[in-house]
Amino acid sequence: DTGVSQDPRHKITKRGQNVTFRCDPISEHNRLYWYRQTLGQGPEFLTYFQNEAQLEKSRLLSDRFSAERPKGSFSTLEIQRTEQGDSAMYLCASSSDPHNEQFFGPGTRLTVL
């Protein structure tokens, strides 16, 4: 078991481009979470899944953001028409049941030029 993995680790893009990030949770973890962390701030919740169902979305998740977990395993987070304000570290976490801790991945650092 290698923990939660995220790909890519770094992404530089130009404003207006679309980007997609992938998260692979720990095997058999049924809950998967996405957070965003900007410099000097704590992580901010974006959305979470139980299996393939998206159960909660933050108001931070504008209509340019979409997340999927089609088979209840890996998840993707897509940002359309990126803006400079989207520059941040995007963190993924997973857990095996509601009472267990959330295990975090290393994050994907997005820079929008």
Add this chain to the structure above:
Amino acid sequence: AQSVTQLGSHVSVSEGALVLLRCNYSSSVPPYLFWYVQYPNQGLQLLLKYTTGATLVKGINGFEAEFKKSETSFHLTKPSAHMSDAAEYFCAVSNQAGTALIFGKGTTLSVSS
């Protein structure tokens, strides 16, 4: 709405000294409380958590925290700091097991020899 306030964005201690990182929360329901640590270029790691039961919670690496409902606090302590404790520490709250974590802005701990 839930919120977390971490008093002091930066705490400096000498090696061997007491570590005290402060966290106050706001929650309309009994909270679940967490402390996470983040080392440079690494993901968040859970130090300890409070869900129910004993209010003094022991975690990894010699850290502990006490849930004080009357003070709405969950301060993190360690009797004797090590150089390896230097990192960023985040307090987080959720109102229900398995849902979104609401993080504070973090406290950077520096340890000098």
